[in-house]
Amino acid sequence: MFTLTPVKLELDRVAGHFFGEFLWEDSWEGQWHRHYYGLHSEPVCWTQIGYACGYTSAFMGRQILYKETECTGMGNNNCRIVGKPIEEWPDAAEHAKYFSPESIVEQLIDLQTEVVQLRSTIGDRDQQRDDIRGVSPGFTAAFELLKQAAGSNITVLLLGETGVGKEVFARSLHDMGPRRDDPFVAVNCAAIPHDLVESELFGVEKGAFTGAQQTRPGRFERANGGTLFLDEIGDLPLAAQAKLLRVLQDGEVERLGDHKSRKINVRLVAATNAGLQNLVREGRFRSDLYYRLNAYQVRYRHCASASRTFRCWRNISWPSARPSTARNCAVSRIKPSAPYWHTCPGNIRNQNMVERGVILAPNSGQVEVNHLFLAHCDSSDQPREFNLA
Ligand SMILES: [Zn+2]
Incomplete structure (x- = not known):
């Protein structure tokens, strides 16, 4: 790649001292850059300098940064490089970031979360809530x-x-409650690789496992004070389910590789397609976690795409526009539906049942049986329709 001549070399591995200055004659990279792109205002031999930095850093056991002080790509006769520990360069901070590996997976997950959250905030939220009403009796009931x-x-x-x-x-739900000014953090459990889901949810200390390159707070911590939304929770691996249960029981979260517990105050919203009870029966979802999550169930269906529906109904008014515009935006596939209630198998946690009853009962009224059982049980049982009004 070049003909190398040492100009000055001082090194002491034990003391960690290094200074190296080398002349590169006939730099392959510099010559070809010049051939294709002409002269450049900055040094161009990035590949070669990368080798030098990497090799010397490994050899010295500390980060050694080389810079080209002259470069054929800049019009000099030869390239000249100087290397020393990165801390000894005045602009160390600017270069240090190139030495720390970035996890592309973590970036992807972060971006994904951002997309989900942004999607949920598109448009005016109050308007959005108004749109939910009147789309279909099923939506209205779920929204109520x-x-x-x-x-x-x-x-x-x-x-x-x-x-x-x-x-x-x-x-x-978040926006309507007292936590509206605190974070709303959404996680799609199905979209996070199984071996990363625990560190994503609960956080991780640097070095907790291979690849844990930096300390990161988990989603629970980031949602502190606000709401954590776990979508597709049925896809959560069993190990993570066990940990989630502990967090919900204790109100504390422990990062991977950490022994310190952190108090968290998070309102949890979980979502799944309706097969969660089947997963419980198949042993793929913990029943104790299921009952804890199933404190207050809201079921809605009969709609091909609610988000499309929201967008559609934002611009048209119910009900006059329904027959003509519905076909274009899947609204025609919405059928009226109502919440159901029916006899429960009896294994529900009483605490959940009572809490739900208190919430659903009218302000000055009594908790009726329908407040206790409303929309709780799986639809595999024979449903009896219940009129919310
Ligand atoms: Zn060069």
Whole structure:
């Protein structure tokens, strides 16, 4: 790649001292850059200098940064490089970032979260809530249930097919409650690789496992004071389920590789397609976690795409526009639906049942049996329709 001549070399591995100055004659990279692109205002031999930095850093056991002080790509006759420990360069901070590996997976997950959160905030939120009303009796009923739970801290389980805009529901719940000015953090459990989901949720200390390159707070910590929305919770691996249960029970989170517990105050909203009870039966979802999450169930269905529906109904008024415009935006596929209630198998946690009843009962009224059982049980049992009004 070049003909190398040492100009000055001082090194002491034990003391960590290094200074090296070398002449590069006939730099391959410099010559070809010049051939293709002409002269440049800055040194151009990036590949070669990368080798030098990497090799010397490994050899010395500390970060050694080389810079080209002359370069054929800049019009000099030869290239000249100087290397020393990165801290000894005045602009060390600017270069240090090139030495720290970045996890592309973490970046992707962060971006993904951002997309979910932004999607849930598109447009005016109040307008969005108005849009939910009147779209279909099923949505209205689900939304009324949400509204009644908004002021409390009860864990809400949203049941609906994939793609029905559950994050919009979760966001609405958050925005209607006292935590509205605190963070709303959304996580799609299905989109995070299984071996990363625990560090994403609960945080990680640097070095907790291979690849844990930096300390990161988890989503629970980031949602502190606000709402954490766990979408597709049925995809959570069993190990993470066990840890999630502990966090919910203790109100404390422990980062991976850390022994310190941190108090957290997070309102949890979980969502899944309706098969969670099947997963429990198959042993793929912990029943104790299921009952804890299932404190307050809101089910909605009969809609191909709620988010499309929201957008559609934002611009048209119900009901006059329904027959003509519905066909273009999937609204025609919405059928009226109502929450159901029916006899429960009896294994529900009483605490959840009572909490739900208190929330649903009218202000000055009594907790009726329908407040206790409303929309709780799995639809595999024979449902009896219940009129919310
Ligand atoms: Zn060069």
